[in-house]
Amino acid sequence: MKLTHQDFDDVRVVCVGENRIDAACAIQFKDEMRALSDSGPARILLDLQNVEFLDSSGLGAVVAALKAVRHGQRLELAALHPTVQRVFHLTRMDTVFTIHTSVATAVDGIANAS
Amino acid sequence: MRPEGNLTHQNSWEVSPQSKEHDLRLILPATDAAVRRGLQTIKDGLGPKGLAPDEVASLEIVLAEILNNIVEHAYAGHPEGQIDIRLSQADDGLHCMISDRGKMMPGGEPPLGLKVDLNCDVADLPEGGFGWFLIRELAHELDYTHTDGENKLSFRMAIGQKIRT
Numbered sequence: 001m002k003l004t005h006q007d008f009d010d011v012r013v014v015c016v017g018e019n020r021i022d023a024a025c026a027i028q029f030k031d032e033m034r035a036l037s038d039s040g041p042a043r044i045l046l047d048l049q050n051v052e053f054l055d056s057s058g059l060g061a062v063v064a065a066l067k068a069v070r071h072g073q074r075l076e077l078a079a080l081h082p083t084v085q086r087v088f089h090l091t092r093m094d095t096v097f098t099i100h101t102s103v104a105t106a107v108d109g110i111a112n113a114s
Numbered sequence: 115m116r117p118e119g120n121l122t123h124q125n126s127w128e129v130s131p132q133s134k135e136h137d138l139r140l141i142l143p144a145t146d147a148a149v150r151r152g153l154q155t156i157k158d159g160l161g162p163k164g165l166a167p168d169e170v171a172s173l174e175i176v177l178a179e180i181l182n183n184i185v186e187h188a189y190a191g192h193p194e195g196q197i198d199i200r201l202s203q204a205d206d207g208l209h210c211m212i213s214d215r216g217k218m219m220p221g222g223e224p225p226l227g228l229k230v231d232l233n234c235d236v237a238d239l240p241e242g243g244f245g246w247f248l249i250r251e252l253a254h255e256l257d258y259t260h261t262d263g264e265n266k267l268s269f270r271m272a273i274g275q276k277i278r279t
Contacts, residue, residue, distance in 0.1 A: 023182045024146035055178040056244035063241050083171040090251050091244045092232055 001028040005036055011107055012040035015047040021058030029058070033065035042073050047103050049079035054087050063093065074098070078106045137163075138201040142181070144189035144216070149181040149197075156201065160274075163203065169273035172252045173208065179245040180212055180267060188216025188265060207254070208271045218260040224267070226250075 002017030014036050021029050037044050046065070048054075054062070066075045078100040080088065088094040100106035138159045142152045153174055160170065181197060189195035200211045219225070227246025232239065250256065253269040260266075 020150070022146070022150060022178065023186070024150055053174060053178075055175065055182060056242070056248060057182060059244055060241040063239050067236055067239060067241070082168065083174070086168075086171060087175060087244075087248065090248055091230070096232055096236075096239065 001025045001032055003029070003032045003036065005040075007041070008107060008110065010041055011043040011045055012036065013045045013047055013103055013107065013110075015049070016051050019050055020053040020055075021051055021061060022053065022055045023057040026057040026061040030061040030064045030068075033061075034068045037065065037069050037073060037075065040073070044069065044073065044075045045100070045103060045106050046075060046077050047079055048077060048081070048084060049103070051084055052081050054084045056087075059087055059091060059093060063096075066097065076100060076106060078103045137203050138199075140199045142197045142199065143193055144185045144195035144197055144214070145193045146182070146185060149178070149185060152181065152197075152199065153178055156199070160201070160208075163274060165274050169271075173271050173273060176249050176252050176269070176271065177210070177212075179249050183245060184212070184214045184216060184265075188214050188219075190217070192216065203274050205275060206270065206272070207275055208273050209268070210253075210271060211266065211268045213264055213266045215264050218265060219258060222258075222260055224249075224256060224258045 003014055004017055005012050005014045007013075014033065016029075018025065033046070046062070062077070069075050076098040079102050080099060085094070088097070088099070104110055138156060140152055140155060142148045156177065157170060157174065160173070165173075177199070181199075184197050195214060195216050198213045202209045225246040227248070227250040229247060230240045230243050252271070254272055256267070256269045258265070258267050
C-alpha cells in the first residue's frame, strides 16, 4: 500500500498511491492510515485522486480510519472518482464524511498539494 | 484466468432465449489477488462492447463484492478453491452466473443486505455489512441455489441493453 503524505501548517495531506482500495489491501491501508493520523496534526485530508475503485472492504477501512482519529482530530476526503463516489453515495457514507472535490479546494493556499 | 468457448451443454445456464452463448467465462482461484486480476480481465473483455463507464462501475462493484465474499466466506482459508464466472449479454442486460464449491451461504440464503444505520456516534459506525447492500442495490433477479455441493448465484445487471439492438 503506497501512502505518501505532505504536511502543511495545520493539515496533513495523505495521498493514496494505488488505484484501488479493496479486500487485498484494506487492512494494510487501515494500519498505515492509523499511524499517519496518530502522528499528524488536527486535520487529515485523504487525497483519493488516484483511487479508481473502492469495494466494501475498502469503504470499511476508510470508516475505520475515521474512527481511529484522536479526539478533536478530523479526517476529510478529497478528489473521489465517480465509482468511489457512487459507493459512498449508495451506502450514504457521503453523509458521514466531509468530501471535497479536490485537495486544492480543501486546503487554502495550496495550488497542487500532491 | 482463461476465457473459454461456448458451453452449449451447460443447460443449467439458461438466461433469456435470445442468449445462446457465453460472452465471457473466467475461472479464478479463490484469492484476493486473483479476484483483482479477474475483475481487470472482465473489464478488458467487456470494454470493446461499448458499455458506459457507470455501467462498468456498477458491474465491477457487484462482482467485486460477490467474489470477495466467496474468497472470504465460502472458501475461507482454501485458496485452491475455484470460482467460475459466466457473463452473457442479452437484450435486457448482462446475465451473470457465479459458481463455487465452497461452503453454503448461512441458512441457504444470500444475506438481506439491509441498509446500515448511520445515525450513531462516529465510534459506533459500522466497518462492514455494506457488501450485500451494494449487491442488492445494483443487481436484479438475484437467485441463489446450493445443489450437489455447488453454490450458484445468478443475477442480471441492467447494463448494455442497447448493445444488441
